[in-house]
Amino acid sequence: MDMPARPYVFSQRAQQLTSSTIREILKVTERPEIISFAGGLPSPQGFPIARMRAAFDHVLDTAGAAALQYGPTEGYAPLRAWVAEDMRRHGAQVEPDEVLIVSGSQQALDMLGKLFIDPGSRVLVEAPSYLGALQSFSLCGPEFAAVPTDEGGLIPEAIDESLAAGARFVYVLPNFQNPTGLTLDLPRRVALVQRCAQLGLPVIEDDPYGELRYVGEALPSLLGLGRAAGATVIRLGSFSKVLAPGLRLGYVVAPREIIAKLVQIKQATDLHTATLTQMAVYETVRSGFLDEHLPRVRELYRRQCGYMLEAMRAHFPDTARWTQPEGGMFIWVTLASGVDAGRLLQQAVARNVAFVPGAPFFAGVAPWANTLRLSFVTVPEPSIRAGIAVLGDLIRHADAA
């Protein structure tokens, strides 16, 4: 037998994988002298460490053997019931068996790709949309089609029979979207779910940031509106932004038939999400803890957002426009047409400032090269001012070039 030329053959989808632009940038930003607006990290000041330590202790003291044993794929029953109750408090009638616990909502995206996407299936995404979802869906080989957006976010009327033809779902982040920070207003939400009900188009509502609203009133979820309108809505939630992301804990709310298929998929994907983590998070949130905890987190994020917006008003030229988030972690900047945010990043890194260019967030449409995403959450106020001043200076020079 001869030695083969190549020792192994990767699948086509694995061969097509490329390293994430954001990952590469984040490697640079690990240098301590860098002021980074690139990250998507929640503020560790918002982590309830002592409370969680007490919860882990309580669970290991009172139910250690169960917490360390294999558990049901669907998730820890009391946590599923808590999520259903939380949905009901927010206006959507949900039963515990319509809830599946997952290892962070990124895992839900992976599983939903497996559930819905055949190679070449059309998938509708906002332009721009969450990069992690685009990467996850990409592993299933879809054909992305972009839903047009304006300064109010996704335009429901743009989803017509032609765009929706053969589409497996539309993926939407309605609150403080990643990357734009935009929130879909109530008329658009209603129009979206009505249209999707008529078209028979499932809606995936990804809402990791919804509880981080620091301006204005909460709007009804697509889940609640969609159930009233007869639309199929699959809602993804996460404990990453309300407690801590390092736990890797999230959930899916969906009709029972979809949950049943997702359970089969999750069984083959990772059996189930860590029992101990589920029990400790349930212990943490069960007595209304989030009602006292979240206002502190919101106030922290509101203050950080304000620092950045103030600095942008002071330092950015009139040629730049940017969003005014009502919550969440991100501001989206649109520069003069012709300015390349990728090139701007190289110049910024040379002056020890980092951000994420907007281009990777687009799929199914030509990327807008003159856009970028800024995160304000983990940077101290003086560094926000200093970093934004550098960016303002670079943008002025780019405009003049």
Added chain:
Amino acid sequence: MDMPARPYVFSQRAQQLTSSTIREILKVTERPEIISFAGGLPSPQGFPIARMRAAFDHVLDTAGAAALQYGPTEGYAPLRAWVAEDMRRHGAQVEPDEVLIVSGSQQALDMLGKLFIDPGSRVLVEAPSYLGALQSFSLCGPEFAAVPTDEGGLIPEAIDESLAAGARFVYVLPNFQNPTGLTLDLPRRVALVQRCAQLGLPVIEDDPYGELRYVGEALPSLLGLGRAAGATVIRLGSFSKVLAPGLRLGYVVAPREIIAKLVQIKQATDLHTATLTQMAVYETVRSGFLDEHLPRVRELYRRQCGYMLEAMRAHFPDTARWTQPEGGMFIWVTLASGVDAGRLLQQAVARNVAFVPGAPFFAGVAPWANTLRLSFVTVPEPSIRAGIAVLGDLIRHADAA
């Protein structure tokens, strides 16, 4: 716009998913009066609860913010280094950057399917093999081909150019295999990796049970032998059986090029494995804890295995043959040809005893309907005797029918 006939379309692979036989059986076995030899649960008597509680406390006390924050996709660096060192102690030269931490080794199977399998790709598996791997690979649409086995397990000589043609990998459980309990002896291990090196066929070595050897001496891993022979070996390890399965923590050891691709895939799959869990497990194992802990677990399993073998010798007819495990959790029974283990299960459940029929463990070959798997780990000794007596009685009647 008319309402569509169906509200959503599942992918072809999702449509083909069927509920796991074992899952359905396990639902029955939750009834308290059932003596279940069906489960694959480790014994909770082996869980080091107090030690783990101290580890979680230590991590949250000394590094809480880091433990609750997003972490690198590759895994917690000290844990990767610990795994590499553990591999070296077991005779395989491994560097920390050849290690990827995953959310249980089931996740590694999912990711390896994504990495290697295109629809229709040939995949070689033992006959029989681990059901969870077959389910996970199935989501990628492979063509399974069975490697013939005998009472010594997989037959290396059966992997010839014809069987290996176009195959993406061979999946092997060398120690106390699930479901057979068989261990591949040293000559077969050497022959396997030499043959795979010649054929350019990657080997996936899945070894969740290797540390649970209670008879005889440990054998070299396929990883160590394979590296010496020039074979590509991807080794999967798990903390499920040496610490606790509810943590969902495992690892992959592979060449750097493969680790790099798996990191991209894991990024899209669930970002990373829970930081807190990785840090607490590292804290648990770092000072040689397993050297004192594992002998206790092995002794427990050895005793349980002995109870079952003794009862089988007393109660099973001569027409039945079974394996003599040197470790792990399972005994594999082969009944007289013509006896259907699925039918036997129905009769057994009617008498409050459960096990898993062998048929679902076969892929790429006609299943052997006269086989079954027994787990002895979590059942108390008197129940083992009572349950095996019932099975012996049913087998005698089946033989006579």
